[in-house]
Amino acid sequence: MIASVRWGDALAIGLATTLVATAFALAYSPGEEPTHLVVTQAGNEPRKYRLDEDRLVEVNGVAGTTEIEIRQRKARCLRSPGSNGICEAAGWLERHGDMAVSLPNRLVLQVRGSGTHFDSMHY
16 A cells, blocks of 8 residues: 655655755865965975976985875876875876875975865864
């Protein structure tokens, strides 16, 4: 036997569907355009590099030199003195909030845009 759907049930189903669809659209919508790479090293002031200028950046650290490549509005850790290759394994950083870490040189690379960004780790 099939029970009929009452108007209140239909309203609740409609509102729940709208809420889920809106949350999905907001969570997976493209974020702001990244504009720069911030390189933070322990004991030093953060340095900013524009992503619209292709370049190779070398950062000297306690364990050696970390090479950072900026090309086509993306950045990556090209070479780092770490034996595990954690920094290189991060690949291309292209979205706002993407990050790579070079532990031996105490170095963090992070792509940022002009505004604030929602980060679930800091919510």
